[in-house]
Amino acid sequence: MAIRPVLRMGAPGLWEQSQPVSAFDTPELAALLADMQDTMQALNGAGLAAPQIGVNVQVVIFGVEKNPRYPDAEEVPHTVLINPLLDPVGEEMEEGWEGCLSIPGMRGVVPRFKALRYRGFDQGGRAIDRTVSGFHARVVQHEVDHLRGILYPLRIRDPRRFGFIEALFPEASQPSETGNG
Numbered sequence: 001m002a003i004r005p006v007l008r009m010g011a012p013g014l015w016e017q018s019q020p021v022s023a024f025d026t027p028e029l030a031a032l033l034a035d036m037q038d039t040m041q042a043l044n045g046a047g048l049a050a051p052q053i054g055v056n057v058q059v060v061i062f063g064v065e066k067n068p069r070y071p072d073a074e075e076v077p078h079t080v081l082i083n084p085l086l087d088p089v090g091e092e093m094e095e096g097w098e099g100c101l102s103i104p105g106m107r108g109v110v111p112r113f114k115a116l117r118y119r120g121f122d123q124g125g126r127a128i129d130r131t132v133s134g135f136h137a138r139v140v141q142h143e144v145d146h147l148r149g150i151l152y153p154l155r156i157r158d159p160r161r162f163g164f165i166e167a168l169f170p171e172a173s174q175p176s177e178t179g180n181g
């Protein structure tokens with residue numbers, strides 16, 4: 001178990017497609033997940049995707065309890081999600097502020113599906129099937145985008161609502177609706 005360096009935007013691996021996991025319950029998968037948990041926890045992230053620590057496999061983790069970074073954020077159950085599939089529920093989109101551990105110090109307003117169903121597997125190969133909305137749905141979409149080589153700036157519609165935290169919010173604390181992963 002170790003805190004691993006997080007790749008920053010510009011690193012070629014963040015633009016790559018990640019490969020599906022073919023074997024569950026392996027020592028390699030357990031070691032990867034332990035490093036991801038340690039890294040996410042150390043950086044107070046809401047989520048982390050394996051390619052962010054340089055491993056291009058379809059593994060993401062996320063979860064929000066009382067994170068000091070998002071005092072008003074909705075809780076999201078701690079989840080290991082492998083080989084995910086997303087299906088939007090309806091076509092409604094919702095804009096919200098996001099950040100990313102690979103783009104430190106910045107925030108942007110990103111449109112996401114308001115509700116979606118996600119399926120995949122946990123580390124033991126047990127099926128996960130949830131239908132969620134709001135912040136939970138946003139975090140899942142952000143993390144799964146990492147597996148497809150997509151960082152949130154690619155989804156921003158108005159570049160004027162993308163920038164450095166200090167410049168965007170000079171007086172205020174950070175916006176509460178933030179998915180940092």
Ligand code: NI
Nearest residue numbers: 100101102181
């Ligand atoms: Ni991210």
